[in-house]
Amino acid sequence: MEENNDKNKTCSVLSSTYNGRPYFINADGQHVVTKCWEVQGGDKVIRAILLICHDVAEHCLRYEAFAEEIVHRRIQVYSHDHVGHGGSEGVAVDILDFKTYVRDTLQHIDIIRQIHSYAKIFILGHGMGGTIAIKAVLSRPKEFAGCVLIGPAITPTPDQASAFSQFIDKTAASFAPLFGVTKIDPDSLSSHPKEIVDYIQDPLVYHGRLRARHCVIFMEAMEELERKIYSIDWPFFVLHGERDKRCSLEGSKLLFEKASSMDKKFKIYPDQRHSLHHEAPEKAEVVKGDIVAWLVKRI
Template identity: 45%
Template structure:
């Protein structure tokens, strides 16, 4: 093994970070970044937070659509995911994801201080987005949540299971649990195949310690819900078996937000933006129109006057 500092830091795929767009987080870990910049001056900033075990690449289509509307879109692979450093799918605490996302947002905001900021989060990325917006409620013009992880499945959090999980986490934190079943990601077989063959996705089993971090994150969200007053769009499929819709319903009904919208996709699976083509298209339209409706009106005449 080369000594640290003997050569450039490399991604898990072996590419030197000097050749990749990246940021370095507070723990000194390199996070791979993606940027979709419009040709002209941007009207707003949009940060995309991907879900557990995936990476920022599959959000290209959504990002391109937003970029076409003169929005500057950016994302990174969370620690331990995709082309970022870190132990695969293991985290010392969930807050690291939130902290890193806010760091990236602050960086891009420092270059465009007058622009409104939106977050789009899917699945675990939805939980990250909720907690980031709760930490900085006045910083965000709106949050888009696609099948967010708001509650753990009721089957997985019976008091006995929680007791056993905590015991195992103490004794055997790296004990493997089940893996993410790709057949529940989408009703489109091509999308499931793409998920399965994407080498940047994590296809292994989850650990007890990671499951405990997800549980802790949902407990935090549940405590925060009554104080949430920021604008949000919530999209969820009622056949989602990975992040059940009950959490989204509970969130929608109990927040203090006056600007909130909840759309249920009948029969929709987990990754609605990659579900059946007509559903995926509808999701893209929902997301782009919701964000553009919340852009400051004053930016449009300026754009036309340039």
């Protein structure tokens, strides 16, 4: 694995590419493709680092517009496609252990830290990426200056938590782990027609049914996270759409109420859905502005 030593000219993780993109090799020998939105002017003008953890079934390039907004504030943005997502290696939206997502995220942090020795590092997670981000910070709280969560998956939705749904998922996972049990409704992500069409037409998005094994492992990760909420004592900002049907608004409320953090913020966005950064432009700009303001205040 050949490291790129020119830290100021490029923020590629490696000098070679996989599926046309920089990558790192995770502990399982899989290619994990990465993306960097670079602050112009070299390392000296970078004020902080933000690592984005994307949601289930999507990929990190869907955060392009959002990342460019952040970069304008001299915050360098990194992200990667989780294994089984986008351009990374692995069976589409399948995982044997949720800890793999967290482990890969921390490995990416280690690579970033080699490039930026002293910069403050923030992490942002959306949906399932929120679960990953929280678990990453819980693993290494001193590594991160703060955590931003957009519609995070903290607790199951009523549908996910129903005894019948869990029975079906666990039964299917036992006999046919790759069996598709549920599908993401694009309309649940945004109320903006263009954003819905973009999602549907995106070839890197997984449009099939979410697999039984993945659903069960994801549920177990949320259950474990819920038991650790009280131990969260680091800065965070949680944003949630009032009409989010993908991830539970009650979970975000629980996080805000039960976490022991002294520096915590919670905002509900009326009449908005799951992907707040992909709502209508005038609504998305408010969300981006709120996140930028929170980050800048803590740099």
